[in-house]
Amino acid sequence: MTTSNDVNEKLGIIAKLKSVKHIEIIVAVALCAVFLLGYFVYTQVRDKTEVSEATGASETVEKVADIVSAIEGVGKCEILITYDGAESVQIAYDEETVTTVTTDSDDNSDRVVENTTTTSTPVIITVDGVQQPLIVSKTPAKIQGIVVVAEGGDDVAVKIKIIDAICALLKVDGSKIKVYKMK
Secondary structure: OOOHHHHHHHHHHHHHHHHOOOHHHHHHHHHHHHHHHHHHHHHHHHHHEEOOOOHHHHHHHHHHHHHHHOOOOOOOEEEEEEEEOOOEEEEOEEEEEEEEEEEEEOOOOEEEEEEEEEEEEEOEEEEOOEEEEOEEEEEOOEEEEEEEEEOOOOOHHHHHHHHHHHHHHHOOOHHHEEEEEOO
């Protein structure tokens, strides 16, 4: 139940808003700011998910597609794998640490100053006449999802075989794999 004080308070707020000059412009600018903020958040989330086109990734897709299509009942198939992020590569560095000690003498005392400088440079190797950094480790991109389109994709038993095979090959959870019938 609203009281007369509540109604008077609301009318006072409305009167104050009406007294503000160019309220339409202020509201329009605020709405634009909200839309821009939403757009930037959307693009950051969208850019986080990338479809990898790296040579290793396409070779993996081809090998998996060859194996899956060889399963009884699958027939011809196409596979798409999406990745969250990209492959991480750690390269080797050669670090050199140089320590210099200097003595600064004043009239009353001797002061020792020690400076340490560390420089690190990538270790470069030559492979087939091409210089490249020495790779210590590679961490593959995390698989976000897999879609399989197969001629036998409408058969439940075939779907289970496809999902089991891909889980074994790529070590992914079965919930990330979707199988559909090819048209």
